[in-house]
Amino acid sequence: MSDLDRAIEQLRQCRPIPELQVREICFKAREILIEEANVQIVDAPVTICGDIHGQFHDLMELFRVGGDCPDTNYLFMGDFVDRGFYSLESFLLLLCLKVRYPDRITLIRGNHESRQITTVYGFYDECIRKYGSANVWRYCCDVFDYLALGALVIGAGSSVQPTRSADGEDTETKVREAEDEVEIEVIGLGGVVTRQMSRRDAGMINSTNLTPSALPHLSSSGPAGALLTGVPGTGASGNSRGTANANTPANTGGAVLCVHGGLSPLIDSVDKIRLLDRKQEVPHDGAMCDLLWSDPEEIDGWGLSPRGAGFLFGADIVKQFNHLNNLTLIARAHQLVMEGFKEMFDSSIVTVWSAPNYCYRCGNVAAILELGEDNSNAVLRSGGEEVLFNRENTRRLASTYMGGSMKRGGPGRRYRVFEAAAQDSRGMPSKKPMPYYFL
Amino acid sequence: MAIPTRFATPSMAAGASSAEKDRTVQQTDMDALVSRCSAIQTGYLTDPYAEMFLDISALRDRRYPLINRGTYIRTTALDQVVERFLSRPSQGKKQIVSLGAGSDTRFFRLAADKSLQLLYHEFDFPQVTTRKITAIQRHKELAAIITESGKADSLGNDTSTPGYQVDIRTGSLRSPCYYIHPIDLRTLKPGTPLPTGIDPTLPTLFISECCLIYLSPNEADDIFRWITGSFGQASESTSNGVGIVLYEPIGGDDSFGRVMIKNLSQRGIVLRTLQRYSTLERQKERMRALGFTTGMGACDVNFIHDEWIDSKEKERIDKLELLDEREEWVLLAKHYCIAWGWVERHAASSQADGLTFQNWSQFPLQQS
Numbered sequence: 193m194s195d196l197d198r199a200i201e202q203l204r205q206c207r208p209i210p211e212l213q214v215r216e217i218c219f220k221a222r223e224i225l226i227e228e229a230n231v232q233i234v235d236a237p238v239t240i241c242g243d244i245h246g247q248f249h250d251l252m253e254l255f256r257v258g259g260d261c262p263d264t265n266y267l268f269m270g271d272f273v274d275r276g277f278y279s280l281e282s283f284l285l286l287l288c289l290k291v292r293y294p295d296r297i298t299l300i301r302g303n304h305e306s307r308q309i310t311t312v313y314g315f316y317d318e319c320i321r322k323y324g325s326a327n328v329w330r331y332c333c334d335v336f337d338y339l340a341l342g343a344l345v346i347g348a349g350s351s352v353q354p355t356r357s358a359d360g361e362d363t364e365t366k367v368r369e370a371e372d373e374v375e376i377e378v379i380g381l382g383g384v385v386t387r388q389m390s391r392r393d394a395g396m397i398n399s400t401n402l403t404p405s406a407l408p409h410l411s412s413s414g415p416a417g418a419l420l421t422g423v424p425g426t427g428a429s430g431n432s433r434g435t436a437n438a439n440t441p442a443n444t445g446g447a448v449l450c451v452h453g454g455l456s457p458l459i460d461s462v463d464k465i466r467l468l469d470r471k472q473e474v475p476h477d478g479a480m481c482d483l484l485w486s487d488p489e490e491i492d493g494w495g496l497s498p499r500g501a502g503f504l505f506g507a508d509i510v511k512q513f514n515h516l517n518n519l520t521l522i523a524r525a526h527q528l529v530m531e532g533f534k535e536m537f538d539s540s541i542v543t544v545w546s547a548p549n550y551c552y553r554c555g556n557v558a559a560i561l562e563l564g565e566d567n568s569n570a571v572l573r574s575g576g577e578e579v580l581f582n583r584e585n586t587r588r589l590a591s592t593y594m595g596g597s598m599k600r601g602g603p604g605r606r607y608r609v610f611e612a613a614a615q616d617s618r619g620m621p622s623k624k625p626m627p628y629y630f631l
Numbered sequence: 632m633a634i635p636t637r638f639a640t641p642s643m644a645a646g647a648s649s650a651e652k653d654r655t656v657q658q659t660d661m662d663a664l665v666s667r668c669s670a671i672q673t674g675y676l677t678d679p680y681a682e683m684f685l686d687i688s689a690l691r692d693r694r695y696p697l698i699n700r701g702t703y704i705r706t707t708a709l710d711q712v713v714e715r716f717l718s719r720p721s722q723g724k725k726q727i728v729s730l731g732a733g734s735d736t737r738f739f740r741l742a743a744d745k746s747l748q749l750l751y752h753e754f755d756f757p758q759v760t761t762r763k764i765t766a767i768q769r770h771k772e773l774a775a776i777i778t779e780s781g782k783a784d785s786l787g788n789d790t791s792t793p794g795y796q797v798d799i800r801t802g803s804l805r806s807p808c809y810y811i812h813p814i815d816l817r818t819l820k821p822g823t824p825l826p827t828g829i830d831p832t833l834p835t836l837f838i839s840e841c842c843l844i845y846l847s848p849n850e851a852d853d854i855f856r857w858i859t860g861s862f863g864q865a866s867e868s869t870s871n872g873v874g875i876v877l878y879e880p881i882g883g884d885d886s887f888g889r890v891m892i893k894n895l896s897q898r899g900i901v902l903r904t905l906q907r908y909s910t911l912e913r914q915k916e917r918m919r920a921l922g923f924t925t926g927m928g929a930c931d932v933n934f935i936h937d938e939w940i941d942s943k944e945k946e947r948i949d950k951l952e953l954l955d956e957r958e959e960w961v962l963l964a965k966h967y968c969i970a971w972g973w974v975e976r977h978a979a980s981s982q983a984d985g986l987t988f989q990n991w992s993q994f995p996l997q998q999s
Contacts, residue, residue, distance in 0.1 A: 303955065313695065313955070500953045528958040530886070553894065554962055555886030627894055628694065629880075630666070630701050630967055631659035631841055 196292050203285040206248050206278060208322050214284065218331040220291045225299075225338035230466050231449075232340040234298050236348035236603075238265045240450060240561040242525030242544035243302065244286075246276025246315070249613040250548050250558065251285070257610045258560050261289045262296035267343055269525040269544065270302020270452035270484070273332075274313035275551050280322055283315075283332060301339035302452040302525065303484040303501070306474040337471050341483050342451040344462065345523075348603035349566035374539075375606040446520035448563060448603060453526045454541075455505050455513055456482030457494050462517045476501065487527055488541050507537035514540050520603055523561060532559030532609045542605075549612035553627035562606040655899040656845045657759050660733030661689065663841065666702045667736075669694040674951050675703035683770040684734035684763065696952040697960045701932065701967070703948060705878055708935045708969045709840065712876045713737070715990035716836045717747065724748040725987070726833040730816060730854070731755055731842030734763055738809055739773060742780040749780075750808055752829060757813035761802035764811060768797070781807040817846060820853040821860045834975075834987040835862050837875040844879040845900070848907045852921055859922025859974060872975025872988050875923060881931065881968045883909050888966060911968060911997060918972025926988065927972035930997040933964035938995040 193201075199209045199217065209217075239258045244251050258264050272286055273279035289297050303309060310316045310329065319329035449462060458479040459465055468480050475481045485502025488510060489495060495504035510522060522541040528550050535542045548558035667681045669692060685691070694702070717725055725748065729735060732753035741749060753760070767773045778794025795806035802813035810828045825831060837858055843851040855875070862873035882888045883905045895902060908914050911929040918927035930939075940948075954960060973988040 309953070309955065312952070498949070499955060499957055500949055528962075549890060551959065553887070553890055554959060555888075555890040628666075628698055629891060629895060630698075630705060631662045631900070 196288060200285065200288045200292060203281055203288060204252070206281050208280055209284065211323055211328055214328050215331050217284065217288055217291055218335045221287050221335050222338050224291060224294050225335065225340070226471075228338075228340050230341045230468055230470050231462055232298050232300070232343040234265070234267055234343045234345045234450075236345055236563045237565045238267050238298075238345055238348075238563055240345070240448075240523050240544055240563065241266060241268045242546040242559075243271035243528075243550075244268065244276075244282055245271055245304070245547045245550065246273055246279030246282050246318070247547050247550075247552075247612075248276065248278030248282045248285075250546075251282050253548070253610055253613040254546055254558070254560060257608050258562070262293040265296050267298040267345070267450055268300070269450055269523070270300050270339070271304045271525060272299070272302070273315040274304045274310055276314075276547070277318075279315040279318050280328070280332075287335065298343050299339055300343055300450065300452060301336060301341055301470075301474070301484060303474060305336035305339055307333050307336075308473070333473075337473065339470075341468065341470050341480060342449060342462075342465055345448040345450060345563055347566050348448055348520075348563040350604050374604070376609065377606060378609045446514075446518050446603075448521045448523055449517070449519050450523045451483050452524060453482065453484045453502055454486035454488055454522070454524050455503075455509055456486060457503060458482065460513070460516065462519075485526075488524075488536050488543075490536075507540070510537050510540045521605075528554060528556060530554070530556040532557045533561065533607050548610060551627050552612075553629075557609050557611050559607045559609045562608065564604050564606075652899060653756065654758075657733075657756055659841065659845075659900065660731075660755075660759060661686070663702075664734045665689060665692050666694050666698055667706070670699045670702040670706075673699050675699050675948055676706055678736055678740060680736040680739040680773065681734070683773060684736070684766045686762075695956065696954045697956040697963060699952065700936070700948065700954065700960060701964060704932050704936050704940070704964070705840070705967070705969075708932070708939060709737075709838065709876060709878060711939060711994075712969070712971060712991070713741075713836065713838070715993075716834075716874065716987060717741075717749070719987060719990050720985050724750065724833055726750045726752070726830055726835040728752045728754065728829070728835060728837045730837060730839045731845075732763075732811075732838075732840075733759055734766075735840065737838075739776050742776050742808070745780070750810075750828075750830060750833060752810045752812060752826070754812050754814040754816060754826075756815060757802040759802075760804075760811045760813045761799060764797055764799060764802060764804050767804070777804075777806050777809050780809070816842070816854060817850050819857045821856045823857055825861055831862055832871050834871050835873045837873070839875065840878045841880075843877065844902050844904050846903060848904045851904050855917070855921035855923075872925070872973055872986065873923075874971060874973030874975075874988050874991065875918070876969065876971040877914070878967065878969050879908075880905055880966055881909055881911065881914070882966045887962050891966065911970070914968060914970035915972070918970065923972030923974050925972075925974045925976075926992050927970070928991070928994055928996055929968050929970035930994070931965050932967040932969070933961050934995075934997040935969060936964060938997075 195213070196217070199213055202209055241254060241258075244254075255261070258266070266289075268286060272283040276282070286297070286299060290299055304313060304315070310333070315332075316326065316329050319332070320326060322328075456479045459482070464479070465483065470480060472480075474484055482502045485497065485499060487497060487499075487502065487504055489504035489506060491504055491506040492508060493506055494509065495506075497504050514520065514522065521539070523544055524541065525544055525546070527543050527545070528547075529543050529545045532546075532548075533542055533544050542561065544559055544561050545556070546558045546560055548556060550556055664681060664685060667676070667678070668685055670676045671678050671681055672693070713727070716727075727737075727741075727749065729737065729752065732755050735753070738751040738753070741747060741751070753763075755763075767777070774795075781794040795804055795809065797804050802811070804811040805828060810826075812826045814826060843854065846854070858873060858875065862871070880891065880902055883892050883902070888905075888909075892902065892905070908917050911931065914929040915927045918924075936945075971991060971994075973991060975986050975988045
């Protein structure tokens with residue numbers, strides 16, 4: 193067993209590793225990250241995750257639900273640290289996995305991967321508490337500066353792959369028509385799938401609108417009627433600079449842009465993101481700041497963000513950006529959503545939130561998003577019938593979701609929804625700290 | 632370097648004795664004080680006195696931005712309610728009674744306005760009042776404020792005597808304008824005589840800032856009845872109405888609320904009236920049913936943040952810290968409320984616009 197594997201084992205048990213080893217791993221991680229593009233190209237299938245915020249035991253729950261790394265290809269959209277009690281262990285585990293399996297896990301930067309924010313929101317204090325000095329915090333911050341700003345998922349199919357049962361084996365599957373490739377899976381404690389549904393099952397959409405021919409294939413209807421043939425996200429100009437996958441055939445599903453926050457008024461193409469000099473502390477304003485701080489909102493055009501950084505952007509902005517860049521979906525994190533995920537603007541953008549019971553206080557569920565591979569025109573789905581779901585939260589969740597209505601578009605998606613790890617699995621000390629309330 | 636923890640310290644397990652339970656409730660005051668100091672230090676609030684009540688050994692903890700913001704809104708909203716009570720009619724003496732006042736500094740902040748004619752009372756457990764009085768004796772500035780404001784009230788008194796008397800054994804302080812009463816609030820029931828110094832003929836405002844929520848619903852209701860039974864009786868010449876303003880948690884029925892109840896109970900803190908008064912509607916009905924029948928209102932803290940704070944001030948606090956916790960803020964802020972109610976009858980000899988609490992009907996109201 194290598195030192196790295198041993199470090200991974202130790203971190204999986206939520207035990208910090210020695211300072212010297214942190215330094216070494218951060219150094220190696222930087223060497224890997226420095227080679228990555230601002231917008232890292234990731235091949236589907238991939239499992240996309242939102243904010244983690246130091247909730248280590250919930251991160252373990254996420255791996256139980258989504259499969260282990262490297263078996264599952266992961267993309268984490270930032271905000272690994274701050275707020276939770278175990279930012280250090282959570283971030284270092286993800287970083288070790290990155291060093292160990294660089295092609296099976298992609299880490300992009302969140303607004304909390306910043307010197308300034310971590311001194312306010314807890315990661316700095318945690319490092320001091322656990323190591324007695326700020327060295328480890330400094331090593332980590334140096335890594336933050338090298339994290340990619342976004343990722344482009346290509347090759348995502350219009351269908352999702354068979355689901356796995358809790359023990360990781362494929363369950364019996366059956367073929368369904370390729371009509372509604374959004375699956376929502378509600379996962380109770382212990383990883384048991386307690387509820388699974390598709391949109392059609394939920395009666396949310398008119399299936400006549402959902403035949404494959406009716407799907408918006410942006411690649412064949414580009415701006416001014418031009419046929420886009422380039423790699424999605426490159427503006428189809430034939431300029432494949434910075435992408436290792438220039439030979440990938442034009443993909444009917446388009447690409448999925450993953451970014452922590454959202455869009456920027458200074459960025460009208462994915463190529464413009466590629467031009468940024470990212471190797472620095474997150475600035476207070478400008479394009480790089482916006483990508484990490486902005487939020488979609490029900491407005492027209494752009495608006496000021498109440499967060500004090502980044503912008504608000506409306507449906508028109510997203511739709512135009514997706515159209516011009518041959519994207520079918522923007523996946524982002526950054527905002528707590530009580531149901532774990534939230535699609536907006538006719539499913540042109542989704543918020544994925546992966547920290548259940550955020551800050552041990554909010555009572556929300558979490559989700560991860562699985563994008564399948566584009567190698568199948570049939571949807572395979574677990575044969576498991578609707579299992580009773582006995583958790584109050586998940587019942588509420590399911591009914592909330594079924595009550596909604598969305599128009600579908602973009603790649604096949606499976607959301608796996610999960611709850612916070614059980615208290616006893618946290619192994620917290622008996623004098624455990626508590627989230628703050630007004631008293 | 633003091634390491635901030637950002638998280639409240641747990642204190643007790645289930646099965647604690649009643650003395651331990653009381654102590655836990657008393658400790659909520661220190662918790663609130665540390666938050667207040669954090670909000671002051673970050674520039675949300677101006678209050679030179681709060682620090683003086685902080686134990687030397689206390690952790691000077693910097694809170695998260697959303698907690699600072701919540702502390703700011705809570706204080707500012709209560710300030711607005713108090714200010715409207717004091718400002719009208721402009722003449723005449725007023726009385727404020729702060730229930731479970733703890734280390735609150737409102738008296739000292741108000742007393743800076745020398746023109747104010749104010750009689751201020753605080754009720755709390757003797758353990759808490761003793762600590763407060765000790766802090767007052769330790770800080771000349773605090774003692775001077777009491778003495779000064781007392782002078783204005785009792786003209787011609789011998790200025791060489793201290794402006795207040797302290798009985799440190801019982802934990803009480805009295806001056807012409809400021810009283811600290813060592814009182815267990817659970818002893819206040821209809822018919823309980825008024826504590827020394829309280830003047831039932833003055834227009835009076837009661838304040839409960841996260842206090843009555845820790846009592847049993849019946850105990851809390853009894854205090855309301857004690858108030859409305861003892862005050863608010865119009866006389867020939869004055870319309871000495873009585874009002875109450877509460878700041879407390881609401882909404883225990885959703886997932887956030889359930890987590891809140893569970894987390895706090897692990898610290899030994901039980902929000903005992905939460906279930907009975909869990910909505911704005913129920914808070915208003917509480918006012919009506921327990922005798923504050925002239926007018927009543929309730930808003931959640933999120934609404935107050937959006938509607939009670941003027942845009943210039945909001946701009947100022949937005950600049951103090953990045954608030955990354957926007958969704959969490961809305962969630963948290965919707966689980967706290969300000970509720971108020973009053974009863975006031977026309978004095979036989981005065982006009983309707985002379986009513987003290989009339990101003991209270993002008994707060995922006997939340998549609999529930």
